[in-house]
Amino acid sequence: MSVYRCFVEKKQPFATEANGVKSDLKIALLNDDVNNVRVINRYDLENIDEEDFKMAERTILSEPQVDTLYEEAPVAEDDEWVLAVEYLPGQFDQRADSASQCIQLATMKEKPEVRSARLYYIKGNLTEEDKEKIKKTLINPVEAREASLEKPETIHQNYEKPALPEILDGFIDLDEAGLEAFRSENGLAMDLADIKFLQDYFKNEEKRDPRITEIKVIDTYWSDHCRHTTFNTIINNVDIKDENIKKAYDAYLDLRKEVYAGKTEKPLSLWDLATIGVKALKKDGKLKDLDESEEINACSVRIKVDVDGEDQDWLLMFKNETHNHPTEIEPFGGAATCLGGAIRDPLSGRSYVYQAMRVTGAADPLLPIEDTLEGKLPQRKIVTTAAAGYSSYGNQIGLATGHVTEIYHPGYVAKRMEVGGVIAAAPSENVVRERPEAGDVVILLGGKTGRDGCGGATGSSKSHNVDSLAKDGAEVQKGNAPEERKLQRLFRNPEATKLIKRCNDFGAGGVSVAIGELADGLHIDLNKVPKKYEGLDGTELAISESQERMAVVVRKEDADHFQKLASDENLESTVVAEVTEEARMIMYLDGVDIVNISREFLNTNGAKRYTDVEVEDYGKKQVVMETKPFAERMEALASDLNVCSQKGLVERFDSTIGAGTVLMPFGGKTQLTPAQAMCAKIPVLNAETDTASLMAWGFDPYEMSENPFTGAQESVISSIAKIVAAGGSYHHAWMSFQEYFGHMYTDPKRWGQPFSALLGALKAQQELEIGAIGGKDSMSGTFEDIDVPPTLVAFSVSTCKASEAVSDEWKGAGHHVYVLKPSYDAYGNPDWESVRNTFDAMESIIKDKKALSVWTLENGGLAEGILKCALGNKIGFELDPSFVVDDLFDKCYGAFMVEVDGTLEEGTLLGRTIDAYKIVSNEGEVDLEALQKAYEDKLQPVFPYTDVNPKQEIQPINYEANETLHASYTVEKPHVLIPVFPGTNCEWDTAHAFERAGAECEIFVIKNLTSADIEASANAFAEKIHASQIIAIPGGFSGGDEPEGSAKFITAFFRNPKVKEAVTDLLDNREGLMCGICNGFQALIKLGLVPFGKIIDTDENCPTLTFNTIGRHQSMLVRTRIASNKSPWLKHTKPGEIHTVAISHGEGRFVANDDVLQQLIENGQVATQYVDLDGNPTSDVRFNPNNSYLAIEGITSPDGRVFGKMGHSERSGDNMYVNIPDKNLENEIFKSAVEYFK
Secondary structure, three states: OEEEEEEEEEOHHHHHHHHHHHHHHHHHHHOOEEEEEEEEEEEEEEEOOHHHHHHHHHOOOOOEEEEEEEOOOOOOOOOOEEEEEOOOOOOOOOHHHHHHHHHHHHHHOOEEEEEEEEEEEEEEEOHHHHHHHHHHHHOOOOOOEOOOOOOOOOOOOOOOOOOOOEEEEOHHHOOOOHHHHHHHOOOOOOOOHHHHHHHHHHHHHHHHOOOOOHHHHHHHOOOOOHOOOOOEEEEEEEEEEHHHHHHHHHHHHHHHHHHOOOOOOOOHHHHHHHHHHHHHHHHOOOOOOOOOOOOOOOEEEEEEEEEEEEEEHHHHHHEEOOOOOHHHHOHHHHHHHHHHHHHHHHHHOOOOEEEEEEEEEEEOOOOOOOHHOOOOHHHHHHHHHHHHEEEEEHEEEEEEEEEEEEOOHHHHHHHOOEEEEEEEEEEEEOOOOOOOOOOOEEEEEEEOOOOOOOOOHHHHOOOHHHHHHHHHHHHHHOOEEEEHHHHHHHHHHHHHHHHOOEEEEEEOOOOHHHOOOOOEEEEEEHHOOOOOOOOHHHHHHHHHHOOOOHHHHHHHHHHHHHHHHHHHHHOOOEEEEEEEEOEEEEEEEEEEEEEEEEEEHOOOOOOEEEEEEEEEEOOOOOOOOOOOOOOHHHHHHHHOOOOOOOOHHOOOOOOOOOEEEEEOOEEEEOEEEOOOOOOEEOOOOOOOOOEEEEEEEOOOOHHHHHHHHHHHHHHHHHHHHHHHHHHHHHEEEEEEEEEEOOOOOOOHHHHHHHHHHHHHHHHHHHHOOOOEEEEEEEEEEEEEEEOOOOEEEEEEEEEHHHHHHHOOOOOOOOOEEEEEEEEEEEOOOOOOOOHHHHHHHHHHHHHHHOEEEEEEOOOHHHHOOOHHHHHOOOOEEEOOOOHHHHHHHHHOOOOOOOOEOOOOOOOOOEEEOOOOOOOEEEEEEHHHHHHHHHHOOOOOOOOOOOOOOOOOOOOOOOEOOOOOOOOOOOOOOOEEEEOOOOOOOHHHHHHHHHHHOOEEEEEEOOOOHHHHHHHHHHHHHHHHHOOOOOOEEEOOOOHOOOOOOOOHHHHHHHHHHHHHHHHHHHHOOOOOEEEOOOOHHHHHHHOOHHHOOOOOOOOOOEEEEEEOOOOOEEEEEEEEEEOOOOHHOOOOOOOOOOOEEEEEOOOOOOEEOOHHHHHHHHEEEEEEEEOOOOOEEEOOOOOOOOOHHHHEEEOOOOOOEEEEEOOOOOOOOOOOOOOOOOOOOOOHHHHHHHOOOO
């Protein structure tokens, strides 16, 4: 068939991306030679009829209101240079994939093949050197390449069937030099000792030469990533020169005697150091709530959760995951799959992941691009693209990211730190864990297998240099969040989870590890593994780390039922393996066993490794005397990279989905005081709870660099202090560690760093009686001769009542502020009794309801706390005259700053809050407005969030209806139909909001795996509409908001003739209602249902929603003003009322021409406007997050029965957003809709 081609360009008023690229190129070139940039998306389609292509290019690939469609590429002007960029073959292209799926939905035929590319028309006086810099800025060679401008004859790729993986003839006879050469040529992560050990196995036990697949599988199994080979290296000799560390080491040796008394003593290793603390606490009976099993999924503890007032047994799970190496070389995919991998661990434990945390490490992103090391991406590129990747994945899958912090240290130029932490929960009765038995089958669920991620485990286990980075593109996994969302839905169904005996997620090592770890004996049929495309050889099928896959073991007789449940969630599933009696892992391809290895050998983890450890004398802590005036020191602090505002980074992450967020990332009326911990209600389904989880982190790279032993203790103290400050208790807490160090090699001094850090962390666990029940080590943070700083991040978790959570922004003027501080000695060692006493005192103050706000000290000491606690509600501070100004800048992890209305017996009086927005001390006054500007300006060049929209005066709109519509018939419980498309993520929140209001809800999953599925879904959905009174289209990212904007999946489906007819009947004949929130609003407006009340073919004169002018996703709470109460959805409101509502979108900018706007105003169809703190409609990006025309947030159909809005009104409930004052959550629309039928 022919290849059809078209080009799509955003019209100039909406060319947000092009403007962003222009700014990036000016920074890259360090000049103004780039005068203009145009970005044009090119689509090539094959296996599609011409009529269907014409439909697709007008309604799916472009949107007439905001796009210009070209049949041929625009001709470049004389001073324009055209650069075309496309994904490398085998890399996941969400734009092309979503376009293909949307076209299939619209045509109900087989998917066409789609390939996309991006054309940059760059205008300016460019030299060849400039063009090379531009290519380096716009093309990451790990995932993309320069594309041809010529139209191909075909985009279909034909692959020859690969031969079976080769048998390595002569391998068992290679000498040492030959083995070393083989290891190097094949890029193996194993060392010489490992490969000699492997050779011996095949020579003396298997008595044959291996296949290359077997070598690659074993290399993966034994990689540091999978088997923690660095941590399991046996320590022979220990030489400690620091007396404090020597004492801790002696205590550790004594502890080993206690823990291993009467048992076989474990080898002395970093692994033992990391795990013995929990073993000791368990032996002493102090970890009674620990949930243990043979499955290795995530940290798991038993908790009680009140569900509608009844205590139930639940499991709380948490996990931290790194993707340092992948994110370094391909920031978007690496960061996205960091979160995807973190989610799948507790998800494989059959729990629902409901909140995430992101803690990252980078070098200075403000440095000029020419300072970038050879072979590296610029830091600015890494930090912005990684943030886009992680947030894109979390936002799409529907996971609230409750806390985001980026740590800056020059050492992270060696390799970025990308850490994701997640927290999950499930009713205990939903989780069944049984040992697999012979005859059980393994079902592969979810995504298909491609070349992405081949060798990821081994790649992340290596140190790197310029040459190695150039070869590692295939090692980066590609994320597909909508697919993983389907897995979440399936695993929230107890009918499915109770069939699962054991489960493993597909991360490092692919099939070989994910399935290979499920049982000792396995027969795996690689021919049955679903493939993204043909041409994959046996080795690729065995080790590819393609994402969004899960392997589950079920009884053979349960397989059909389980697969039916998977199909109901639009998930592909395939039986690919069988559990066997013989303890061997055997993989077949075309009937030939290409892997046949004994379990006993695999479990050896390779040759034993040995090392010596040498620990230097770290001495006393350095004391730096500062002589600058107080005002200068405060300004320097406010603009310090590790203190300044990261709001422009944080607010691209959805923080409110799930309708359970207790603490917003930023508190106060200005939403400027950063929360130090994240807190969310346990995700009970269709019920209410006051039980919440808390999660926090602790780590200071500068403290760890100075002394890893004391720095690790400070990591623990800081993390637990944040839990205490938020209302949790250190008596009821658990931890997990993230270790990240440079490559150890064989240098005893390098080994001394993690050794010292883990000794410090062990001491902290013993002193606080809190166990680190999980962790993740990454021991390859080296580039050339540069190392990452010694890193031990302590993650802590606890529970509290949502109604008793404490936030840190100051609540009012006239309050006293006290300081409670533990003691440290001159070497930086904490006085642990004082730490415990301080924690106990703080918990008591909170329990007695005395604390209005609590801040625990971080990098910038009390001075940082004063600044940040003041920002949220614009409250000033007067320092007590007795307090020494110099002491404000001292670090003291574990100290608290508490605001009270009255006096405290505990602690030291720091001062009092005042109305004037300034800091008053005996060394003068400091204007907080000026400090706030310095604080907010520092990272604006990288993460902008102020002064984005042009300021303009906007008038309030007022339309008061004399009467409100009501249905001519009544329904006791109106039936609400809620469709779920690939990418929908707000269905449960929407259903719960309607059910609380008295409706009954039906969630309907649209299936699109085949054209037959689509036709069946359309027919069934149309029938469901005829039995419903309300259609509610929930928020999400249908198809990842591709191609060319949001809601294309939904609009394609609703234009199906049967669905369209049923919608028309509902609205025209049965007086029904429709609403669409966020993605649902985007669908309504692109269908014409708002503002026209019917499904039409829209044109360039119709209103629409397009990309936020800030050029990224926005998530925060906003204030909206009722402009009209004409709609029955707004029955309980009056014009002028102000509500608080969560927003989370990247494409919410309402645009319309003047005539349409005037008609909407006159007809009372403008429902709501964004307003500032004074209640005035505004274009200010702080309040109007997308720069909507006339600050419009929601509109209706002419009679008001169809309502579309961007704000997530369903994300409301008790004890939510407790750090936001004076909020009036907008949730009456659901009650009004139900009453319309009463």
